Amino acid sequence: MIRHLxxxxxxxxxxxxxxxxxxxxxxNIDIDQSFNFTIKIKDxxxxxxxxxxxxxxxxxxxxxxxxxxxxxxxxGKKSTSRSISWTVxxxxxxxVKIPKLKVILAGKPYFTDELIMNVSKKATxxxxxxxxxxxxxxxxxxxxxxxxxxxxxFFTRIASKxxxxxxxxxxxFWVEKLFDPAGKEITPDAWNDIEIxxxxxxxIKMYEVALFPLSEGTFDLNSMxxxxxxxxxxxxxxxxxxxxxxxxxxxxxxxxxxxxxxxKTIKVSKxxxxxxxxxxxxxxxxxxxxxxxxxxxxxxxxTFYLRLKGxxxxxxxGRPIIDFPDxxxxxxxxxxxxxxxxxxxxxxxxWEYNLIPRKEGNYIIKAISIPFFDTKIENWNSTASNPITxxxxxxxxxxxxxxxxxxxxxxxxxxxxxxxxxxxxxNSNNIYNISFLIIVGSILIFLAPLFxxxxxxxxxxxxxxxxxxxxxxxxxxxxxxSDNLYTDCPKAIRAFCKDKDLIDSTNLxxxxxxxxxxxxxxxxxxxxxxxxxxECSKYNYADISMKESIKIQQKTIKILxxxxxxx
Amino acid sequence: xxxxxxFNIILLTMGIVYSQNMDSLFSDGNEYYNxxxxxxxxxxxxxxxxxxxYSSDLYYNLGNTYYRLEDFANARWSYEMGIxxxxxxxxxxxxxxxxxxxxPHTLETPDSQILNLINTLLSSFTYxxxxxFSSLMFLLYSISFIIYxxxxxxxxxxxxxxxxxxxxxxxxxxVIKFLWxxxxxxxxxxxxxTQLYSxxxxxxxxxxxIFFSGNKVKIEQTTDxxxxxxxxxxxxxxxxxxxxxxxx
Numbered sequence: 001m002i003r004h005l006x007x008x009x010x011x012x013x014x015x016x017x018x019x020x021x022x023x024x025x026x027x028n029i030d031i032d033q034s035f036n037f038t039i040k041i042k043d044x045x046x047x048x049x050x051x052x053x054x055x056x057x058x059x060x061x062x063x064x065x066x067x068x069x070x071x072x073x074x075x076g077k078k079s080t081s082r083s084i085s086w087t088v089x090x091x092x093x094x095x096v097k098i099p100k101l102k103v104i105l106a107g108k109p110y111f112t113d114e115l116i117m118n119v120s121k122k123a124t125x126x127x128x129x130x131x132x133x134x135x136x137x138x139x140x141x142x143x144x145x146x147x148x149x150x151x152x153x154f155f156t157r158i159a160s161k162x163x164x165x166x167x168x169x170x171x172x173f174w175v176e177k178l179f180d181p182a183g184k185e186i187t188p189d190a191w192n193d194i195e196i197x198x199x200x201x202x203x204i205k206m207y208e209v210a211l212f213p214l215s216e217g218t219f220d221l222n223s224m225x226x227x228x229x230x231x232x233x234x235x236x237x238x239x240x241x242x243x244x245x246x247x248x249x250x251x252x253x254x255x256x257x258x259x260x261x262x263x264k265t266i267k268v269s270k271x272x273x274x275x276x277x278x279x280x281x282x283x284x285x286x287x288x289x290x291x292x293x294x295x296x297x298x299x300x301x302x303t304f305y306l307r308l309k310g311x312x313x314x315x316x317x318g319r320p321i322i323d324f325p326d327x328x329x330x331x332x333x334x335x336x337x338x339x340x341x342x343x344x345x346x347x348x349x350x351w352e353y354n355l356i357p358r359k360e361g362n363y364i365i366k367a368i369s370i371p372f373f374d375t376k377i378e379n380w381n382s383t384a385s386n387p388i389t390x391x392x393x394x395x396x397x398x399x400x401x402x403x404x405x406x407x408x409x410x411x412x413x414x415x416x417x418x419x420x421x422x423x424x425x426x427n428s429n430n431i432y433n434i435s436f437l438i439i440v441g442s443i444l445i446f447l448a449p450l451f452x453x454x455x456x457x458x459x460x461x462x463x464x465x466x467x468x469x470x471x472x473x474x475x476x477x478x479x480x481x482s483d484n485l486y487t488d489c490p491k492a493i494r495a496f497c498k499d500k501d502l503i504d505s506t507n508l509x510x511x512x513x514x515x516x517x518x519x520x521x522x523x524x525x526x527x528x529x530x531x532x533x534x535e536c537s538k539y540n541y542a543d544i545s546m547k548e549s550i551k552i553q554q555k556t557i558k559i560l561x562x563x564x565x566x567x
Numbered sequence: 568x569x570x571x572x573x574f575n576i577i578l579l580t581m582g583i584v585y586s587q588n589m590d591s592l593f594s595d596g597n598e599y600y601n602x603x604x605x606x607x608x609x610x611x612x613x614x615x616x617x618x619x620x621y622s623s624d625l626y627y628n629l630g631n632t633y634y635r636l637e638d639f640a641n642a643r644w645s646y647e648m649g650i651x652x653x654x655x656x657x658x659x660x661x662x663x664x665x666x667x668x669x670x671p672h673t674l675e676t677p678d679s680q681i682l683n684l685i686n687t688l689l690s691s692f693t694y695x696x697x698x699x700f701s702s703l704m705f706l707l708y709s710i711s712f713i714i715y716x717x718x719x720x721x722x723x724x725x726x727x728x729x730x731x732x733x734x735x736x737x738x739x740x741x742v743i744k745f746l747w748x749x750x751x752x753x754x755x756x757x758x759x760x761t762q763l764y765s766x767x768x769x770x771x772x773x774x775x776x777i778f779f780s781g782n783k784v785k786i787e788q789t790t791d792x793x794x795x796x797x798x799x800x801x802x803x804x805x806x807x808x809x810x811x812x813x814x815x
Contacts, residue, residue, distance in 0.1 A: 299673070301800050329672050331776060331800065354800060356674070413662040416631050418597050421624040423589050424652070431695040435702035442702070442709040449716060 019043070020103060022112040031093055031119055031223065031260045034062055038085035039103065039112055049104040050084055058096045060166050060225050062258060063087035089258050090119040091166075091222055121262070131156040133206070133226055133259040141267045144213050145282030145313045146375050149178070152207040152224045152261055157199060159231040162186070163256065167207055168222035172214055172268075174316055176339075179208035212282075212313040213268040224261040229254055271373050275380060279320055281372035283312015289368055289385035298360050298395040303333060304353040306368060306385065311346040312375070314339075319351050320370055325363045327392075329356040357392040364389050464501060471499030472564040479556060485549045486536040489556045493529060496560050500567050510537065521563050528559045589620045593628075600632055608632045623653035630662060639669045640780040644755040644812045647783070651814065654691050670781030674799040694744045701737030708734045752786040754796070754811040761811075763804040767793035775804045786813060 019042040024035050037059075041048055047067060064086030072079045090096050098115040131154070138149040154162075165181075191202040207224060231254055271282070285308050292303040306320060314337050324330050333352025340346045357363070365388045374381035475492040482488035494506040494513065503516045510533045518526055532555060539548075596611030612629040615621070630645030646663035649656065667673055692700075708730040715727045759780045765773040767790055778784070784796040787803070794811055797803040 331802065356672075356800065358672075411665070413631055413634050413665055414658045416597060416600055416628040417624040417658075419624075420590060421593060421622040423620045423622055425619050425621075429695075431699050435695075435698045438702040438706050442706040445706075445709040445713055448713060 020110055020112055022098070022101075022115055024115060024117070027116065028118045028120070029090065031090060031121055031263075034087050034089045034258050035117075036085050037088050037098065037115075038083055039101070040081055040083040041103070041105065042081040043079060044082050044105060045080055046082075046106055048082060048084060051102045051104075052086070054099045054101060055088075058092055059088045059090055059098070061086050061088055062227060089225060089260065090117060091225065091260075092220075093119050093121060093263055095119075130158050131160060131228065131230070131257070131259065133224060133261040135221070135224070135261040135264055137221070137264050137266065140264065141269070142213060143269055143271050143282060143373055143375070144216055145271070145280055145316055145373065146213065147283055147312055148173075148211040148213070148266060150209050150211060150221065150264075151179075151205060153203050154206050154226065154259070155194070155196070155201045155203045156228075157201055160257075161229045162206075163227040163229050165206065165227075166225040168224050170209070170211055170219075170221065172217070172219050173211040174214055174313065176210045176212075176315065177208075178210055179205055181206060211266075212316055213266070214316075216268050216270045219266050219268065221264045221266060223263050226259040228257045228259055230257055231255075273380065275371035275382070277321070277369070278371050279318035281308070281312060281317045281370060282375060283310055283314075283372065284374055284376055284381075285310030285312060285370065285372050285383055287368065287370050287383045287385045289365070289388055291365075291388055291390060294389065295391040295393065296357065297393050298357055300395070301354060301356050302390075304355055304365065304388075305350055306353070307348055307350045308370060308383075309346075309348045312372070314347050314349045317349060320368060322353065322365070322368055324353070324355065324365060327357060327359040327361075327363070329358060330354070331356075357390070360392050360394050362389060362391055467499040468501065471496050472560055474499060475560050476557060479553055482553075485553050486539050489536050489552055490533055492556060493533065493560065496563075500564075502567060510534075521567055525559055525563055528555070532556055532559065589615050589618070593625065596628060596632075600628065600635075603635075605632050605635045609636065621648075621652070623649045623656055623659065625649075626652070627656070627659050627662070630659070630666070634662065634666055634669075637669075639666050640755055640757045641812065642666045643670065643781050643783070644757075644814065647753075647755065647814050650690070652693065654693060654696075666781075670779075672779040672782070674782050688740070689744055689747055692740075692744070694741065694748060697737060697741040697744050701734060701741050704730060704734035704737045752813065752815055753783055754786050754794070754813040756780050756782045756784060756806075756810060757812050758810045761806055763796075763802065763806055765804055767795075767805045776802055778806065778810075783814075784811070786811075 021040045021042075022038070023040070024037055026035065029035055039048070039050060050065070052061070065084050066086075068083045068085070070081045070083065072081075096117045096119050098117065100111045100114055103110045103112060134153045134155060136151045136153065139146070142148055186204065191204050194201050194203050206226070213219070271278075287306065287308050289307070290305045292305075296302050304322075304324075306322070308314070308317065319332065319335065322330075331354040333354045335352070336350045338348050338350075340348075367384045367387045369382050369384040371380060371382040373379075475496040478488055478492045478495060479485065482492075490510070491506075494503070494508065497503045497513065497517055498506045502520050503513060508516065510530075513533070514526065514530055517529070521529075532552065535552060592611050592615050596608045596615075599605070599608035599611060609629065609632050612625060612632065615625055616629075626645045626649030630642045630649060633639070633642035633645055643663065643666050646659050646666060649659045650663065653659065708727070711723065711727040711730045715723050756778045757780055761778040761780070762774055763776045763778055764770070765775050778798070782798065784798045787795040787797055789795070789808075792808050793805045794808060795803070795805050796811070
């Protein structure tokens with residue numbers, strides 16, 4: 001605990017005693033001259049954290065931060081210091097301030113002192129130098145909204161390679177990039193040969209923008225900064241006569257250089273005497289109008305196009321207000337802007353208006369005049385489209401319904417329903433229940449063939465069992481109500497045998513009957529049956545006494561009862 | 568078992584009582600209508616709806632009452648709801664057509680033969696009609712199948728295939744109708760000059776356009792207070808829930 005306390009006290013005392021210094025080698029520099037900016041903190045052992053964002057508005061960091069430590073022993077006393085440095089370049093000319101920077105040491109904030117740098121234009125003539133970055137501005141005195149083309153071109157007499165670029169930012173302008181090298185590969189073919197003051201240069205366009213001033217005033221265009229790697233002749237090695245002075249790499253050494261373009265100032269003045277329906281067009285334009293269809297049915301949506309073509313601030317022009325006929329519903333549609341790919345400066349803007357006609361007839365959309373400030377004549381001008389005639393025909397939809405159904409004959413609604421009504425609720429679903437039952441029934445019908453065959457088998461088997469059981473009683477009934485026992489006894493025997501499934505048919509003669517039942521009943525009983533059948537056959541047409549008839553009846557009943565017991 | 572019987576009797580009695588109550592409210596509404604007391608008629612009809620009961624006649628009468636009150640947006644809503652239940656009701660179709668003529672700035676779908684045919688087919692029958700038709704066709708198909716198996720004569724074979732085709736047509740139509748109803752929810756704009764916003768927030772900077780009352784719009788999605796809608800002319804945006812009456 002005590003040890004912690006001591007360490008804290010020592011650390012705190014160290015921090016409190018810290019001295020922070022900021023310094024540069026020289027405060028007077030040229031615009032394209034890089035310099036080292038260093039912050040030095042004495043009596044510290046930890047790395048400081050520095051927030052340099054406040055100085056990035058005026059300066060560009062080329063390299064850094066580099067952190068260094070210094071130990072000194074003076075009269076046996078040790079002192080330590082840390083330095084943190086950056087290589088920077090100014091973006092502006094004049095007195096440029098390095099603001100107070102926040103330095104955090106062991107969690108505590110400290111602030112550096114301010115430094116004022118005197119940045120001057122490059123003293124030497126750029127044209128005579130071996131490489132430079134040139135800015136070209138199409139016009140330095142313009143009106144609000146007038147197009148200004150700014151081009152940055154790199155000129156060089158020695159082999160070089162672009163390491164990095166810092167493109168300027170334009171706060172008070174609407175910017176449209178016309179040429180941006182980002183993502184593009186610079187091939188040797190892209191370089192142009194040009195002679196300036198007797199020197200042969202190679203040049204390449206680095207950046208091009210179209211600026212449209214948004215307000216009046218005087219505005220500085222910041223410099224573009226490029227970091228270049230050059231191959232220059234090593235003074236220690238003699239160049240041979242066959243060496244190419246431009247692309248030769250032999251006997252050369254690489255060197256990093258910073259190029260800064262010249263600063264320009266643009267004066268923007270107000271547009272005076274603006275016309276009443278001015279929507280911001282500045283440049284040189286022509287307008288045309290068209291419709292998606294010039295003959296449509298009543299109620300059918302259509303689109304009206306107003307297309308402005310020319311050179312100027314296409315993206316800053318407001319939608320013109322058009323006086324359409326009162327019988328049209330008007331809705332604002334899309335706005336399409338298209339730049340001409342051949343020059344990237346001119347282009348078109350198309351405003352769409354969605355129209356829905358509400359009455360039949362011929363309508364004229366009058367000529368639409370768009371005023372603009374003509375930058376060629378430096379005065380107000382206007383362009384107008386041709387009038388368009390629209391033919392709105394009767395709606396076939398309404399007409400067809402009216403004629404086919406006779407629905408629109410009556411101009412008043414039909415009367416209310418006065419009788420009882422069938423109430424429904426969210427849960428009432430009778431039609432679905434009925435449909436479900438129908439579907440289930442249909443499925444059963446579909447599956448019926450699968451069930452019919454076994455059912456028939458079952459019914460047949462049940463029928464046989466029933467017949468078997470009732471065979472004797474059926475035979476007895478036949479004999480009981482018989483008028484002629486000699487005829488009916490064989491019938492009863494045949495019926496009994498058929499019901500017992502002993503024979504195939506009741507229409508068999510006696511021999512066939514005996515043949516079929518011989519294996520199914522006992523021999524003794526077979527003989528009795530044979531005797532009965534013979535007797536009946538013999539006395540069928542004879543006049544026999546009642547007593548004899550009853551005898552044969554009883555005999556038949558007896559034998560059938562006996563056979564019923566086991567067959 | 569006895570308990571179940573008692574429960575069924577109670578339910579049946581309640582159903583009859585409710586139904587009588589609805590009938591009485593309905594006839595009250597009709598009486599008010601006859602006496603030109605349209606506000607009272609609307610109250611009677613709407614109270615039936617609030618209790619969860621409805622019928623095509625109720626929507627028809629309610630639509631007529633709103634029409635008389637010159638509330639054409641609600642009248643259209645009522646007729647559209649009535650058509651949803653009874654799509655071939657000529658009285659509702661007639662009155663709806665007249666109501667549409669009274670609505671200013673109506674947005675209708677562009678006229679197209681194919682679209683009209685599809686629209687007529689889909690809107691002339693309810694989903695229940697399609698299901699019922701399909702089940703009937705299935706029944707005929709199964710009967711003709713049995714007859715075909717018992718007696719495969721030429722006429723039976725023809726009717727068998729005809730029933731099969733009609734059954735598949737009915738089933739396909741049911742599926743299409745089901746998908747159509749599930750994916751197409753509509754609503755009627757109730758308030759005049761309903762503001763359309765590009766996002767579900769009240770902010771002047773995101774106002775897109777204006778809708779007029781009585782127009783039918785498609786509902787894309789909903790939140791608790793806002794609805795995203797799209798219209799026949801291609802506009803899409805958000806409106807407040809109180810500005811619309813949904814057709815569901």
